[in-house]
Amino acid sequence: MKRIALLVLEAALTLWLLATLCFFLLHAAPGGPFDSEKAAPPEVQAALDAQYRLDQPLLQQYARWLGDVVRGDLGPSFQYPDYRVNELIASSLPVSLINGSCALLLALLLGMPLGVWAALRAGRWSDRLLMFGAGLGLAMPKFVVAPLLILVFAVTLRWLPAGGWDGGWRSALLPIVALTLPNLAYCARLTRASLLEVLDADYLRAARGRGLSEARLLFAHALKPGLLPVIAWLSPALINVVSGSAVVEQVFGIPGIGRYFVQGALNRDYTLVLGVVLVIGLAIVVINFMVDALRGWLDPRLRDSA
Amino acid sequence: MGARPYNRKATVAPAETFVTAGARLPAITPPRVYPLPAIGLLLALLLAISATATAQTLLRGNGPEPSTLDAHRCPEVSCGNILRDLYEGLVTEDAKGQLIPGMAERWELSGDGREWIFHLRNGLRWSNGEALTATQIVASFRRAFAPATAAPFAVHFTAIENAEAVQQGKLPPERLGITSPDPRTVVFRITRSVALPQLLLLPIAYPVYLPALEKFGAQHTRPGNLVSNGAYRLEDWRPQAQVSLLRNAWFRDVAPIEHVRYLVTEDAASELQRFEAGDLHITETVPPQPLALLRPRFGTQLRISPYLGAMWIGLNLDKPPLRGNAALREALSLAIDRDKLTRYITGLGESPAYGLIPPGVADYRPVSLPWAGATQAAREALARQRYREAGYGEAQPLQIELRYNTSTPLRRMNLAVAAMWREVLGAQVTLRNEEWKVFVGNRKQRVITQAFRGGWIADVNDARNFLANFETGSITNWSGLHDPGFDALIAAADAAPDLQQRGQKLQQAEARVLTQQAIIPVYFYTSKHLVRPEVQGFEANALDHHASRFLRLVEMRR
Numbered sequence: 001m002k003r004i005a006l007l008v009l010e011a012a013l014t015l016w017l018l019a020t021l022c023f024f025l026l027h028a029a030p031g032g033p034f035d036s037e038k039a040a041p042p043e044v045q046a047a048l049d050a051q052y053r054l055d056q057p058l059l060q061q062y063a064r065w066l067g068d069v070v071r072g073d074l075g076p077s078f079q080y081p082d083y084r085v086n087e088l089i090a091s092s093l094p095v096s097l098i099n100g101s102c103a104l105l106l107a108l109l110l111g112m113p114l115g116v117w118a119a120l121r122a123g124r125w126s127d128r129l130l131m132f133g134a135g136l137g138l139a140m141p142k143f144v145v146a147p148l149l150i151l152v153f154a155v156t157l158r159w160l161p162a163g164g165w166d167g168g169w170r171s172a173l174l175p176i177v178a179l180t181l182p183n184l185a186y187c188a189r190l191t192r193a194s195l196l197e198v199l200d201a202d203y204l205r206a207a208r209g210r211g212l213s214e215a216r217l218l219f220a221h222a223l224k225p226g227l228l229p230v231i232a233w234l235s236p237a238l239i240n241v242v243s244g245s246a247v248v249e250q251v252f253g254i255p256g257i258g259r260y261f262v263q264g265a266l267n268r269d270y271t272l273v274l275g276v277v278l279v280i281g282l283a284i285v286v287i288n289f290m291v292d293a294l295r296g297w298l299d300p301r302l303r304d305s306a
Numbered sequence: 307m308g309a310r311p312y313n314r315k316a317t318v319a320p321a322e323t324f325v326t327a328g329a330r331l332p333a334i335t336p337p338r339v340y341p342l343p344a345i346g347l348l349l350a351l352l353l354a355i356s357a358t359a360t361a362q363t364l365l366r367g368n369g370p371e372p373s374t375l376d377a378h379r380c381p382e383v384s385c386g387n388i389l390r391d392l393y394e395g396l397v398t399e400d401a402k403g404q405l406i407p408g409m410a411e412r413w414e415l416s417g418d419g420r421e422w423i424f425h426l427r428n429g430l431r432w433s434n435g436e437a438l439t440a441t442q443i444v445a446s447f448r449r450a451f452a453p454a455t456a457a458p459f460a461v462h463f464t465a466i467e468n469a470e471a472v473q474q475g476k477l478p479p480e481r482l483g484i485t486s487p488d489p490r491t492v493v494f495r496i497t498r499s500v501a502l503p504q505l506l507l508l509p510i511a512y513p514v515y516l517p518a519l520e521k522f523g524a525q526h527t528r529p530g531n532l533v534s535n536g537a538y539r540l541e542d543w544r545p546q547a548q549v550s551l552l553r554n555a556w557f558r559d560v561a562p563i564e565h566v567r568y569l570v571t572e573d574a575a576s577e578l579q580r581f582e583a584g585d586l587h588i589t590e591t592v593p594p595q596p597l598a599l600l601r602p603r604f605g606t607q608l609r610i611s612p613y614l615g616a617m618w619i620g621l622n623l624d625k626p627p628l629r630g631n632a633a634l635r636e637a638l639s640l641a642i643d644r645d646k647l648t649r650y651i652t653g654l655g656e657s658p659a660y661g662l663i664p665p666g667v668a669d670y671r672p673v674s675l676p677w678a679g680a681t682q683a684a685r686e687a688l689a690r691q692r693y694r695e696a697g698y699g700e701a702q703p704l705q706i707e708l709r710y711n712t713s714t715p716l717r718r719m720n721l722a723v724a725a726m727w728r729e730v731l732g733a734q735v736t737l738r739n740e741e742w743k744v745f746v747g748n749r750k751q752r753v754i755t756q757a758f759r760g761g762w763i764a765d766v767n768d769a770r771n772f773l774a775n776f777e778t779g780s781i782t783n784w785s786g787l788h789d790p791g792f793d794a795l796i797a798a799a800d801a802a803p804d805l806q807q808r809g810q811k812l813q814q815a816e817a818r819v820l821t822q823q824a825i826i827p828v829y830f831y832t833s834k835h836l837v838r839p840e841v842q843g844f845e846a847n848a849l850d851h852h853a854s855r856f857l858r859l860v861e862m863r864r
Contacts, residue, residue, distance in 0.1 A: 031743025038381070038765075039750060039781040041461060043474040047453045082374050082527045083545065091545055147579065154583035162583035163576050164569055165547045251576050253569070255546030268743055 011285040018281045019069070019274060023062055026270050033078035033268040052078060065274070074275035079267040085275035088260065093242075093279065095165065096249075096256035100241030102176045107183035107237075112230065114184075115191025116218070119226075122196055130188065137185030146178045146251040163253040175252045179245060183237060190233055195226035228299055235291040242283040362564040364841070364854055367571035367580065369590040371546050375527035377512040378450040381458040384590075386509055388549050388568050391854045392534040393512035394557075396424045396443070396492065397503045401856035403767070403847030405503050409443070409513070409535070410492070413503065419803060422494040422502045431556040432515055433539040440486035446513040448472075448479035459510040462766060465500035465800070498800040499808055504668060504767050507851075512536075537561040537855035546570055551854070561855040581836045587859070588841060588852070592834040594715045596653045607836050610655040611846030612666050614767060615831030618659070619708070619723065620760030623824060624752050624786040627706060634696035634704065635823035638757070639675070640689035641730035642723055643682050648829050651722045652715070655834075659827035662816050663772045666848040669805045670769040673816045675827070686730050693731045704733040710759035711745040719828070720759070749784045760784060760825055767849055769812045770799065776819050785824045792818045 034040060034048050049055040053064060068075055074085035118127045153174060154162035161171050198204065199222055207221055244258025257276060264273040296302045372385035380389055398408035410424035430438035450457050453475040463469045467483025483495035494502060505511070515533035518526040525531060532540040538551035538561065551566040569586065571577035574593035580586050592600065592608070600608055621628045621635050628635055644658030660678035663670065677685055698704045708724055710716045717739065724735035740748065749758055762782075764771045775782045778793050792815055799811035819825065833850035842858045 029743075031741075031747050035743050035746050035750075036381070037746055037782075038458065039746075040456065040458060041473075041781065043453065044456045044458075044460070047475075048456045051454065051456070076524070079373055080371070080545065081379065082376065082524055088545060147575070150576070150579045150583070154585075155579055158583060162580040162585050163571075164580065164585060165544070250573050253547070253571060253573070253576060253580070255544060255570075259546060259572075266742065 075271035077272045079269040092257040096244035103179035106180045111184045111187025115188040118192040119195040134185035137181045142247045165254045194229040198222045198226040238287045243280045364563045364566045367577045367586045367589040368568040370572045377509040378457045380509045389509045391538040393536040395506045395511040397506045401845040424492045426490040433554045444486045447484045459508045465496045467495040562858040566854045587838045589836040609835045613831040613833040614764035614848045617761040617828045619826040620758045620784045622755045633692045637689045637692035639826040640685045655832045656829040664830040668767045707736045707756045709738045711742045712739045787824045
């Protein structure tokens, strides 16, 4: 119980530090949310500043913003005044979550077996071909893969839409594939490398010496430790899921949370950027906690040190 | 409400013809290769089904997410496009951009030139069926000019009595010089000559339904809350994805197309792909690439036409080396080969500019620099002469910074300009690119800028809109021109009794900006769209306004 309380306290402290740092960094950046080419007259500017509390001293702005956040209100968006930041995040986060988690799941379900298969056939041509493909998948940036997918499957074959988002599976398919490919490649390589190391370990030689079948060796003894690096990788991969991919979202025109990061920063939409940072920060804390727990379950050595 | 829509046809339930989200447009160019004939057959079948179903939905690329659907607060093109379908002002424009009656069936300027009088049509309705009255129109204007609304386009209406004071909060909104003497008349009291009907095309002049604003606050623009008076009403709004409109059954003219969907297409290259894939009828723009490549690919689907926008290089007149050195500024202007620049660098039909105001502005004949008709060789010879007069030469080359906001097309253009300055004059040019907000801040402050990316896209079809950027004290006077003669000409234009004399004064004002070399004109913009052949009624116009009510979708049979 005490441990959980400590964890919560630590998480809250982390988030507060994150929010505070971001708040002051954002306000220190040159230019403000209402600076544009066709500048507003001073009186209009003053009216806007007053509406958004920008006329108050920075510390006071910070205190009031933090107070609102604690009550669960992330404030109005500067760039999209018709919406609260809460609404924008509520509508965009699920999109990123659906796309990202489908992509990650696909990557795991395909990448781990492929990695195992490659490890068992290490050095043969099929292994080399697979690893070459994975290397290619890793090396190709998303802003190349995504338009390529559109060109093939939407423009030439006309099987799927070239972009946009209507909530249906057809508009989600290509973005998911674009998100899956690098993850899949990484997952396969990681599994292969780690399993090769484990298969070479002394305890497995001993087990093999005692006459265990190769299948039993693999599934009962090698796989669990062999997948540990994959589990460790899950944490950054999951965080990528939550934070969305600005590139893929932009190319496909998907209303995910990743775009708000980029657009919000460019527009100096203070509340939107801070809201997104807080939500993703919270997700990172939770994901790290969960992945640590999972690793502890898989690896007894970690449990003792905790 | 006992009132009924005027046209029975328009009351057909929309759900029957609504197109499902996944439906596709018919292909124009058949895909060349099908992996299997069977799949091809299946696809052809699917396309045939969707072809009949999509005839009612117009899919329009609309650039970035609209910032707001509050007509009074809309500052940019993407919200303006949608609001043009949702609303109708007192005056509106046809497909070719000509002024036509809107809520007002006719209007006139009073004999003494102090009042614009608008006579409303009979039987105006909101999209919820309620009657729309002159009193509501006046109330909407009061809200538009209230300080708290912070309407971005209010600055254009300073000719209306008390408009400035009301927006500054010095007078209550009730003192705004817009009144309704009777339920079918709206009167604007003006303090100087102004082309008011043109101004009334701006979204700030649309009637916002105040009961919804009072009830829902900032959320009055949501589907279900937003009440408008145009050919369409708001059906759905998914941020960063799309805004869907449905034909407004209460509008007097039935729009031929029942559904219009405005899709967020932030990335021009992706938008092009979506068009090629058949997901869009009309694109917002075309990504920069040579016409020679685009023409054979898209043929008549590519629509390029002159646009009321000018690209120029601004020159900071407050700071060295450009301060007080008109000969140097002229040398820099002469050294630029605009033909080469528009042909090889920008390449999408832009026309070389030798003046501030583009051709096609209403009631105006633009002015050109004296050497506009000379050959480039003659210009360059003159450039070198002016350069020497300015006190520079091989031994003492000019060192100058050229500043622009980070973007690939601008980088290409400024690289070319820098190369021309180097080649013709031997100037040493440093290119500086800055993030947008940093750039606009520096440009406004005029402290560290020397030469910089300038330019203007007209909000209104009026020459004064361009010239206002050079008035003493204007926030957008990035060059820092301070010329009492120019200011006097603008004042004289404002006081002019008719549009012809007004135009003459504005011409003289433009000539003053040019002869003082306050800017280097570079090119005039074009509007660029891809429009599918089944879209009919899409006409080129100077402000690039294309209301959906004038468009039709015809079925393409092959």
